[in-house]
Amino acid sequence: MLCRSINPEVAALYRWTLTQPFGPAFEQGDLVVCDSLAPVGYSSTSNGTVAKVKTVALIAGEPGLRALREALIPHPRLDVVAVYTHRMKPRSEGGGEREEYQQYVDCCGAADIPLHSLEWDQASRELPDRLPQGPIDLLFVLSWRRIIPSVAIRRAALGGINVHRGALPEYAGVFPVQRAIEAGETRVAITAHDLAPEIDAGSPLTVGWFDIPPLPPDRSAIHHAEAIKSLLLPFYGPVSRLAVDLRIAAHIRPE
Secondary structure (H helix, E strand, O other): OOEEOOOHHHHHHHHHHHOOOOHHHHHHOEEEEOOOOOOOOOOEOOOOOEOOEEEEEEEOHHHHHHHHHHHHOOOOOEEEEEEEEOOEOOHHHOOOEOOOHHHHHHHHHHHOOOEEEOOOOOHHHHHHHHOOOOOEOEEEEEOOOOOOOHHHHOOEOOOEEEEEOOOOOOOOOOOHHHHHHHOOOOEEEEEEEEOOOOOOOOOEEEEEEEEOOOOOOOOOHHHHHHHHHHHHHHHHHHHHHHHHHHHHHOOOOOO
């Protein structure tokens, strides 16, 4: 893994990341850290201690579960105040409860985090009214299949992070891995970027690049994409953790 950054503080943060339990996963790819964030002070409570970042997670699928378990819940600076996920599969996928939903129930229950289900047709329309009452600092989004309304993004004092399974802007939107395979790409990306009302827009925070095996002659791009997506699963936790650190580094001073 290479870390390309001109910011020495970001480079130090990356070196710390490698010491964490998920750190070795980074060594299998190439990480690009963007340097658009500059320290602007930090938040503190009235007694001088560092305030935790109240975070709402809008996540789904196995990638979202990996980020929740490996990046959000263990993060010492985050207070995950609510998790929203999709309980049911869309009709295009056969309907029925998603296989990983019970794992979300168990994970959130163990961490005492409220879990809410918002289905595909509800996600954009109902989200602003379903968000928790009180202050929200950060929205974290991964595998959420609907646009986040501007009014919801504005609720978060530090804005939001979206994690996308594809290079941006080339592979914004749906089926990014499949489209990359069909285009003859030899690597794919997981991109963490600032959350914006437009699909997969916003300034990038960090990009993980990963080499992929070539498309076998006896396999379709659709089936090969599913195999590649499975290979990417171990990287959602590390990329998410580093993206969160980069986002809050401008607002919270390390201890």
